[in-house]
Amino acid sequence: MNKPTILVIDDEVQIRKLLQITLENSEYNVLLAATAKDGLVAAANHKPDLILLDLGLPDKSGQEVLKVLREWFAQPVIILSVQSGEDDIVLALDNGANDYLVKPYRTGELLARIRSLIRRSVPGESSPVITVGQITIDLVLRVVKKDCEVLKLTATEYSLLALFAKNEGRVLTHHYLLREVWGESYVAQSQYLRVFIAQLRKKIENDPNRPAIIVTESRIGYRFKGNE
Amino acid sequence: MNKPTILVIDDEVQIRKLLQITLENSEYNVLLAATAKDGLVAAANHKPDLILLDLGLPDKSGQEVLKVLREWFAQPVIILSVQSGEDDIVLALDNGANDYLVKPYRTGELLARIRSLIRRSVPGESSPVITVGQITIDLVLRVVKKDCEVLKLTATEYSLLALFAKNEGRVLTHHYLLREVWGESYVAQSQYLRVFIAQLRKKIENDPNRPAIIVTESRIGYRFKGNE
DNA sequence: TGTCTTCTTTATAAAATCTTTATATCTGCT
């Protein structure tokens, strides 16, 4: 459940800054580009979830950018422009824009239109399932299975296991685990970790006395071993 | 490829006429409705490819119509309204509108926005009847049955159940449920949720003391379990 | 106006989970 990424292509630095702050406050990742060229490169490299495109770019017309973009970019594009002529709007929409806002626009409305487009742009998403050995974790459904059998985990146990599964094979330090699962102020509570690791092992290990999935790295942390 | 069908819901006869002519000239089939009630019926019967909805209807607020519609209608909805306030626009978009045009709008722009939405809309069908285990939910008629027997649910109970049914198997957090059913300002009222979950269980569970359909995920939320 | 339905609050019991404590076991080192 990552934050969506939005690419802003606008040549005015103040607008870029303003949008960056606004969007980051609304829990988006923000990429910035000042020219058409940079914008297209950034779009290709980062595959943003949505693009905010200014029509008045120095190096290339925004309409051109839109056309080029639409040859491969399927995510939503919102045009921001000072041009309020109907011809511009119709052209942009027919070139593949999903929306067109005339500057100066209202921030709340822009955010609502972004929400609306992002909400609908998740068509064929396959629920990300992590499979490690006999353990299966469906992060969307929030279901953990061992050999097709559903396990009952508490919220904390689940966070811990999900964190391990996302870092299969890597050693996770006590400090890191405590900070990620319990929060910054619990980094000294190593005993928590021991208690919950024991509980998890009781539920997922074949022989909890000989842990094979969550192995302890003494004095450092724990490691989640999937296969071999 | 058939001509796309557009449903116009507006109480002013001149606007209906005008839109009908405009749209038919642009190769669309047009359906007309003058009230919220007729509009909802027409939407259910004809499954249009797009709806143009006026916010100022005599019998019911357009925002209400939108919410009810969105319980099962997945195709695009464009709001046409004399209201130009940001709050109205944001509310409509968050209620599921795909676009919002302030009257008087420009015809060319409206047509371009319609083209844009229809181009992008997936022909994917959304079955308006969900069956999960013994429970059947008709999202169009808003009727819930358990083993062919109609259950009497209040509006809130229905919204909650419909939301669950649309997300079968996945954990829905307290926060999410409260926001979707009651609205953003109620996200802290977890007690509501408990009360209504208890009421729902009394109505749909075989043994309300041992919930098998709506199971609680302590400290996280609830999960709607269909079969298995 | 009174009745009915539904929503909202309050109160309390029950359940689940988290936290702490106690003790046993392990690990690496001299």
Add this chain to the structure above:
DNA sequence: AGCAGATATAAAGATTTTATAAAGAAGACA
């Protein structure tokens, strides 16, 4: 082997969360 620090585990205790009934409030409707 013996020690010290680190880890494992069970179980008691404390706290939070959940379930449920029921009372009060707010509307709808005739």
